[in-house]
Amino acid sequence: MRLLIAWRNLLAKPVQSGLTILIVAAAIAMLAVVTLLSTGTHAGLVRATEPFDLIVGAKGSPNQLVLNTVFLKDVPIGNVSYEIYEKLSENPLVDSAIPLAFGDNYKGYTIVGCGSDIFFHQPKVGQQEWLQFAAGRPFSVPFEAVVGAKAAQELGLRLGDEFKSAHGFIPGGHAHDHAYQVVGILQPVNGPYDQAILVPIESIWLAHEKHESKVEGEAIEDSDEHDHEHEVTAVLVKPKGYSEAMRLYQQFQQEKGAQMIFPAQVIVQLFSILGQGEQMLRSIAYIIIVMGLIIMALSVYWSALGRARDRSILRSLGASAKDIFTVILAESALLTILGVALGILTGHGIYLALVKVMESKAAIVLTSGVTLEEIYIIIGGTLFGILAGLIPAALTYKIDVAKYL
Amino acid sequence: MLEINQVRKEYRDVLQTITAVAVDHLRIATGEQIALVGPSGSGKTTLLHLISGLLIPTTGEIKFNEIILSSMPETWRDTWRAKAVGYVFQKLNLLPSLRVRDNLLVAMSFANVIPKKEQQQWAIQLLDQVGVSDKLDKFPHQLSMGEQQRVAAARAVVNKPSLILADEPTASLDQDNGLLVLDMLRQFAKESGSTLVVSTHDRQIMNQFERICFLRKPSEEVSGSATSNRLA
Structure with missing residues (x-):
């Protein structure tokens, strides 16, 4: 009462x-x-950084490297030589190294050139693979594409569909001639890669070789910007363990042409700001x-x-x-x-x-x-x-x- | 039996002591109905507050059925008042934010005399008796003054009190409504054997009582300590 x-x-x-x-x-x-x-x-x-233990990329802002590689935002700092990727993949401290190449988009959705071993990438030992298929299969030859869940939904892409990528990171860039065919659609990963379109890294090189030939044919000098051949934008590195990661990080400090970062650490620093x-x-x-x-x-x-x-x-x-x-x-x-x-x-x-x-x-x-x-x-x-x-x-x-x- | 002995209620301020009421001796038998009469400022309301235990006298004692109210702790007096006293004021008797029915239920909630299960039914029955059963869910401002006072009368008797105090209950009502409310209180007191004390300055009202107690202004007292009351 x-x-x-x-x-x-x-x-x-x-x-x-x-x-x-x-x-x-x-x-x-x-x-x-x-x-x-x-x-x-x-x-x-x-959570978005979880699949990325270590990232190697061109020297420059670590924030930009994380934004570009993990969150598919911002433009890449630059490329690193394919040789760096090869050295990393042979390093005994490394469990796996996956090359990544950026530079194209389809209607604003980032096209990620990568090795097919990305489909076997496990963020943590014993966990299931990061990328699971909702339909289709991994790509096996150039110009096949595996589309992230959200990208597939928003672009209306289905298995067997074909599309042509465009140069650059925003819609409206110069279209490449060769069409990609969708061979797989991923389950949601609840992260930025839901908006990615994964293609074999060779596709990126081939597309850009043709693009550069065309540009040269038009007598435009822009060789620095388009010198993508046998280069990668970043390498996703999975060390064998925590101590190996630290040793690898120390070793890599000697490398002049690239930087190695812990994305989680960069995020923590970013968050403190x-x-x-x-x-x-x-x-x-x-x-x-x-x-x-x-x-x-x-x-x-x-x-x-x-x-x-x-x-x-x-x-x-x-x-x-x-x-x-x-x-x-x-x-x-x-x-x-x-x-x-x-x-x-x-x-x-x-x-x-x-x-x-x-x-x-x-x-x-x-x-x-x-x-x-x-x-x-x-x-x-x-x-x-x-x-x-x-x-x-x-x-x-x-x-x-x-x-x- | 209500007994008042040598009771004075004084208020002190910086310059003076004001005597609000002074009563030498007053006895009211159980079940008796009296009218308390006196000029403005004679302390009728203060005396009723003292009897109800809302105020304690500066000196003297008030006994009700051998219980000395003035020496009881405040919380005991509150409980005693909830269970044993029904109080009706001149106006603005009801809690404006509560519906008519809730005004009765709230009084029952403090007393816990009526079993919880029966409270709703008892409230409706009483409101029916005073002729406002169709206004159960109305707020006081939606009722006429006469209806409000009838609800107040019902609330005063809702806990079946042994003492009913009414402070000029008819003053803000027309004659018909005034007599109706008074009849209700007298009827209930008669049926339940409750003591009824009604303060009034209305001659028509006081003439209905067999006993009238006159209260004079304390300042009129020669001795400054005694107020007479007499049987009419």
Whole structure:
């Protein structure tokens, strides 16, 4: 019954109660979105790097190398010689080395030239292969293509379909003459490679040889840019173990024409930079929460002051001062619980919308669901709300009954 | 039996002490119905608050059925008031945020006299008796003043109290409604053997009571400590 009184008191002032709930909800939603984005992005990025123990690529920005190789974004730094790949594949510390070549696209979807051993690549020993087939088979000869799940769905590609790639990384580039035939479609990997089209690396070399011949025929000097022959953009290296990885990394520091990176490490560094912005957003959210709770406490306080007569009537009915205290506290608790619940729901709604955008724009699949930190926000927000409610309750539960009856 | 002995209620501020009410002696038998009469400022409302245990006297004692209310801890007085007292005020009696039915249920929730299972039915029965059974789910502001006061009367008796206090219950009502509410309270008190104390300055109302207690302004007292009350 005390809860009913508190609830009815809130309903009696719908605008005041509604605004208070909205303020608390806005603060909680902001914190929830920041937390979910942080956790989801981190998990999504880390998961995307899982198949990539080590990457070797041209010297330059490690971030660019990761963005290009792992996330299929940005342009490659440059190429490295095929000899580097060969040396790596013969290195006793290396379990497998897969050459990767970028440079073409089909309607904006990155074409990844690679060795066929990519289909046997296991991110971790004993795990199933990274790339699983939903239909078809791996490519076996040049100009066969295996299409990622999302690329196949969005491009409408099916087994047996043919398409022509274009030069460059964005749609509208010069089209290559030779058509690719789809021989396999992959299951989703929940990562950027869902948007990839995998082809034999030789196809890339052949396509570019023809492209360069054509360009030369048109008497355009651009030999540096198109000198792709027997070069690779990156090498995906799987060391035999952790210590081998470290030794390999040290060995590779001597290499002048290429760099070796741990993608996970690059992501962690990248995240620590992003983390500063995230921390700022969190701080703002905490400030808004504190402000929201102060406003809530004031709202309950003013509301309680305005209902002095009601409290006097309750006392005349036998309600104790403790009952009055409980009713006022219950009002704060209800406002907080509703605000927190609405905030969490709104936060998840905004987050889900952002997930869709991130998936389509950045090809990062963010994790969903309730995080541990979110549970802390729910419990902490509610507890602080109730604590804030103690102030108006303590200030108003004692009343001079005679004055109001 | 309600007994009031040498009771004074004083309020102190920086410059002076104000005596709100002073009663030398007053005895009201169980089941008796009395009218409490006096000019404005004589302390009728304060005396009712003292009897109900909402206030405690500065000096003196108030006993109800041998229980000394003035020496009971506050929480005990609250429980006693919930179970034993029914209170009707002049106006704005009802909790505006609660529906009519809930106004009665809330009073029952503090007293726990009526078994929980029977509370709904009892509330409806009482509201039917006072003629507002069609307004169960209305809010007080949707009722006329007369209807509100009838609901208040029903609420005052909902816990079957042994003491009913009514502070000018007819003052904000027209004559017909005023008499109707008073009849309800008197009828209930008669049937249940409850003691009824009604403060009023309405001659027509006070004439309905066999016993009238007059309360004078404390400042009018020569001694400053005694207020007489007499049987009419």
